[in-house]
Structure formats: structure tokens, C-alpha cells
Amino acid sequence: MDRRTFHKLAGLAAAGAFTERSSPGAEPVCQYVETMPAARHPQLVYWFWHPDTLAHAQYLRDVENMAKSSAFTMAIATSRENIDPPGRGVDFYDFEKLHEPLAETVRAAHQHGLKIGLQVWEFWALTRATDPLTRSHPRLGIEQALALVTEGEAVLDAGGHADYSVTSTEGRDREPFHSEVLRVFAFRKNGDGSYAEDSLADITRSAKTVKADAAGVTLGIDAPANLAGYTAYVLVAHYHDYPDLFNEAMTETFRNLLKHYAEIPLDGTALDEFGYMMLNPKRDRPFRDRFYGHAFASEYLRRTGAGLERALFDMRYAPEGRPELRIRAINRYFDVMRDGPLGAEKAFYRMSKEMFGEPCFAGIHNTYHNGLLSDDL
Secondary structure (H helix, E strand, O other), X not given: OOHHHHHHHHHHHHOOEEEEEOOOOOOEEXXXXXXXXXXXXXXXXXXXXXXXXXXXXXXXXXXXXXXHHOOOOEEEEEEOHHHOOOOOOOOXXXXXXXXXXXXXXXXXHHHOOOEEEEEEOXXXXXXXXXXXXXXXXXXXXXXXXXXEEEEEEEEOOOOOEEEEEEEOOOEOOOOOOEEEEEEEEEEOEEEOOEEOHHHOEEOHHHEEEEEEOOOEEEEEEEOOHHHOOOEEEEEEEEEEEEEOOOOOHHHHHHHHHHHHOOOOOOOEEEEEOOOOOOEOOOOOOOOOOEEEOHHHHHHHHHHHOOOHHHHXXXXXXXXXXXXXXXXXXXXXXXXXXXXXXXXXXXXXHHHHHHHHXXXXXXXXXXXXXXXXXXXXX
């Protein structure tokens, strides 16, 4: 159907009519209809499963009601554990408990001509934070975990010394499990966001950790005395139990889930609100942390030929008279960073098609809270 014909039919449908000609040149026949015929795309309903959905196989009655009393052609089953009491929510990662109800649902739906899709949250989603399966899962190692990097400054005294302390509070409802110094740079600041190019030095080895816990670090910096008056710029990585999206940890949990349901002829799959770890939106100052991870750093180096740690500094400061270097660092960082969730989404898409067939409906429900003070980076 060409665009002109589509718009004509859409306009007629809005008026509650469908027009056709019995023969070329004949007067059009106007047929009034209550609804438009089903199109090639499914008519979707978002179907939240709760404990009541499982009780006494309520899902089978829900399927029958949707098939008989609605215009929907596909129901997307999903969950939201944090709405229900801890440990009682429906968890599609609980394969032993959910496999048969989902299989029965699909069988019954297909008998009624209704399609069924499955939408899931990532294993580490905040909606699953109180779920027993999530809580019992082994914590990620540092090499797999996503980190929030804090930044701060201290001026070196006449002896090249400075003290510095920081605590990370920016993870939304999450606490870091390990904090460590990433890099310490020293430079002679000569303006807002600029420094004397020949003054930059990496003084990470001059920083001694005086105290460290899961969420914070206290440092004593003893740099060479000839750096007196320089600004020490400190980057500290705070690792959280959430995957660095440039390794396979996240993708493996999706693969494991889809494999467990692969024998069920699902008609579609989708991810719900998938992305980086969510942030703490309750703050009175702009968010300044940035994401970091070992795999992320390796990918950044491969793509740009530059170290991610140095890029984090370059995003904030540039040599005097060369602001383009800061702009380039910012663009490079986000160009690479955005590929983390895209890679996992594409893998989920490919696996869905491989396991459930090419006609499998592929969807995603992205919810981005755009704003400098929101819970999305």
C-alpha cells in the first residue's frame, strides 16, 4: 500500500467508514464499521503478573477474557516485583516456578488465537532488589562490575602534600562494595577548565590510601615539592553489584533466561527499562560522577587508542587555548558508552530470533527520565 492510499484509508477510518469500489469507475460504496480490521502489527496489551495471577491458574481465565472480550491480539506478560511484598512477587527468573504457568498460558492463548510475549527486567533491576533470587546471587567481581567514578580536587601545599576524602552516594538504592583510587593528576590551573599544558603530571603513585571502605576512600598525597601550588585532581572508582555492560555478565543472564523458556513457543520478547545502573535522583547539586568498568576501559582503548582514565580528566580540563580537546573527549566518551546497552539489546534480539524463530516479535520498553537531576545518566 502506498502512502497516499494509507492516508486516505486512515482518514475514512477516523470517520467510521471504509470505502471501496465494486468496479473501476463505479461510485464508491461506503461501509461503516465499528473498528478497523486487524493490521499486520499486533494490538498489544501490557500484562502485569502478580501473585493473584498465579493463584488457582488465574492466568488461564485472563487469557480467555482477553481473547473473547478485547481487541488485543498479543499480550506481553511481565512482572514488577517491587509492587508486591518482598519475596512474593512473580519472578520470571524463577524458572522452576514460572516455566509451567507460562507454558500453559501460551498453549491456551494459541487455542484462542491470542499471541503471548514475555517482557523481562535485567537480573539486577531495582524492581528485583528484594527478590530472594537476586539477593542469593553471588556478587559480581570487580572485573565485571560497573563503577561510578567520583572526582575532586585538592591544592598541594608547599611540601607537595594534600589530604583528600570522598564517599559515593549516587547509586539509586545501591551501595558500592569496593572503592579504590583510579588516577590522580596534578597540573597548574590557569583558568576555568584549563591548565598549563606543560604542567600536567600523573601522580597516582604519590597518593597513599589512609583509609578505605566499601563506599569511600581517604588519601594522603605526597607529591614532589616542586609541584607546590598545583591542583591535584582525584578520580576514585566505586564499584557496584551491577554489570559493566561491555562484558558478558548481563548478556549471559538473558541467554540463560531465554534458554529456559526456549521450548515454549513464545510469540515475542522484550526488555523493560533496560540501560545503565540507575542513579540517585535526590540531590541538590548536579550529578558529576561518570560510569567506568574494566571492560568499558578496554573497549574505549580499542576504539580510540586512548586510556579511559585519562579521558575522564580530559572531559573536565583542556590545555590553555585548546578547548577542542575537551569537546573531543566528551564526545568520544559518550560515543563509546552508549554502545554498552545497545550491545546487550542487540544480543537479546538475536537470541530471541534464534530461539523462538524469525517471526518472533521484538520489542523494548525504554523509559528515559531526561534531565540533569534525574535517575538516568
